Amino acid sequence: MISETDTAVIGAGPYGLSVAAHLHHRRADFRVFGRPLDTWRTAMPRGMYLKSDGFASNLSAPEPGATLADYCLERGLPYHPTDEPVPLETFVDYGLDFQRRYVPDLDERTVTSVVRNGRGFRLALDDGEELRAKQVVVAAGITHFASMPQLVDGLPPELVSHSSTHRDLERFEGQQVTVIGAGASAVNLAVWLARAGARSRLVTRAPSVHFSSPPTGGRRGLLARLHKPGSGLGPGWRSRASCDAPDLFRLVPARWRPEIVRRHLGPSSAWHLKEPFESSVEVITSRSLQRVTAVDDGVRIVLASADGRPPLTLESDHVICATGYRADLQRLGFLDPALRSEVRALAKTPVLSRHFESSVPGLYFLGLSAAVSFGPMMRFMFGDSFAARRITQDLVRCAA
The missing domain is CATH 3.50.50.60 (FAD/NAD(P)-binding domain)
Incomplete structure (x- = not known):
């Protein structure tokens, strides 16, 4: 039946x-x-x-x-x-x-x-x-x-993994772990890796890691609310429009929509992660993956620079791609x-x-x-x- x-x-x-x-x-x-x-x-x-x-x-x-x-x-x-x-x-x-x-x-x-x-x-x-x-x-x-860089295709999950595969991080205690990315998942992982006893490193193409502003503890003033109205996606008119009128998005030319979705709310993390992140995570900015290879004792990462600086080579026990x-x-x-x-x-x-x-x-x-x-x-x-x-x-x- x-x-x-x-x-x-x-x-x-x-x-x-x-x-x-x-x-x-x-x-x-x-x-x-x-x-x-x-x-x-x-x-x-x-x-x-x-x-x-x-x-x-x-x-x-x-x-x-x-x-x-x-x-x-x-x-x-x-x-x-x-x-x-x-x-x-x-x-x-x-x-x-x-x-x-x-x-x-x-x-x-x-x-x-x-x-x-x-x-x-x-x-x-x-x-x-x-x-x-x-x-x-x-x-x-x-x-x-889950999205992974093509550069890591073929590498075993014991060496390179996506952020979505990690719940418990204690197994990385004492290891050098490199997180690729600058969004909330990347920063969260980097902080909790450090708390689990790992040597935590974060690599990002961006020139800096962004955090949201801490709460003020009171109601925002009228001018602030007019400048950046609140919404379920955070402050700003674009976010407010996304929440209040999702049907209007369907009127946007189709060729523009995928890029608008991808770019809306770029990499940013919660305000309460800023202090533990800055105090416990090694940060390498303005660098992108050029080559990732398996070596006898882990992973070798070569990072390119957009401003013409020589490539930077790093060694890591494991790489986690927090690439969204x-x-x-x-x-x-x-x-x-x-x-x-x-x-x-x-x-x-x-x-x-x-x-x-x-x-x-x-x-x-x-x-x-x-x-x-x-x-x-x-x-x-x-x-x-x-x-x-x-x-x-x-x-x-x-x-x-």
């Missing part, structure tokens, strides 16, 4: 759980698959803090009482919408509690295959079970899209190749309707995969409320 459902949601991160919570509230016929908050539980260093403010770190449910603030208040945990950094462990516990309350029927099995089946889809699970769905929502986590994530439809291996080829794409990401539906009827995409269609907000958790409300309305209508 092959089971059937109106909607299958693939992924149980903030976007997948938020959609599922709204579908559950609407008493829709749906199934949701995946380990809850798997990326947050397995691909981020233990002990780190979220880059996003507390008010921008919520999962979305239509009922009251579902925010991070509500969770912290109920448990007497420290919380402030902007001035108190959110510990990763607190956020994970909040997300798991959200799942138990609002998505009680989560199926933690993995979807291994999605193929077209007439007007719908056939899904295979990791234990061999199959089901049919009229609609499929792909809310895959960012770990599908780039959405790529072809990286979603659970989608049948024939199905992927039917999806109209722009910059390797699906072109989506205003309801997040791709050119394949009934196939929807959320999160990073939707950023080129709806703007930078889709790169962040703050976009889950808008996306969940918009897509749920269409899923329920189409399934009726």
Whole structure:
């Protein structure tokens, strides 16, 4: 027997759980698959803090009482919408509690295959079970899209790895570890490597490492708010527009959108990391990778300079590439190749309707995969409320 459902949601991160919570509230016929908050539980260093403010770190449910603030208040945990950094462990516990309350029927099995089946889809699970769905929502986590420099292709993971593969850093105690990058992941890793007893080094092409401004402890003045209005992505008119009017982004010429998404909010880290970073991490700026090779005792790194200085050669026991994530439809291996080829794409990401539906009827995409269609907000958790409300309305209508 092959089971059937109106909607299958693939992924149980903030976007997948938020959609599922709204579908559950609407008493829709749906199934949701995946380990809850798997990326947050397995691909981020233990002990780190979220880059996003507390008010921008919520999962979305239509009922009251579902925010991070509500969770912290109920448990007497420290919380402030902007001035108190959110510990990763607190956020994970909040997300798991959200799942138990609002998505009680989560199926933690993995979807291994999605193929077209007439007007719908056939899904295979990791234990061999199959089901049919009229609609499929792909809310895959960012770990599908980990981006590594081509220069490290072919090097073993024991020597070179992506930042998403590291949860516990104690194994690097006493080793020289070089982090490539200058964003929040890179700085977080560099700090926590030092705390784990590693000799931590960070290499970046940028001339400096940027940090957000510390909170002032009071309400910003009118002129400051007019100059740089607040938003779920941080201060600034571009961020505010991204959050308040994501549909307007769809009017931007298609050839500009991928670069706008890529450049919006360049590398920057939370203010509270500045002191431990500057006091415990060796920093090499204005250098880019020229060559990376395996040697008997680790990795040899040759760094080029944009200003004509001679190359710099370094030795390291391990290199971690904190080089971010780039959405790529072809990286979603659970989608049948024939199905992927039917999806109209722009910059390797699906072109989506205003309801997040791709050119394949009934196939929807959320999160990073939707950023080129709806703007930078889709790169962040703050976009889950808008996306969940918009897509749920269409899923329920189409399934009726």
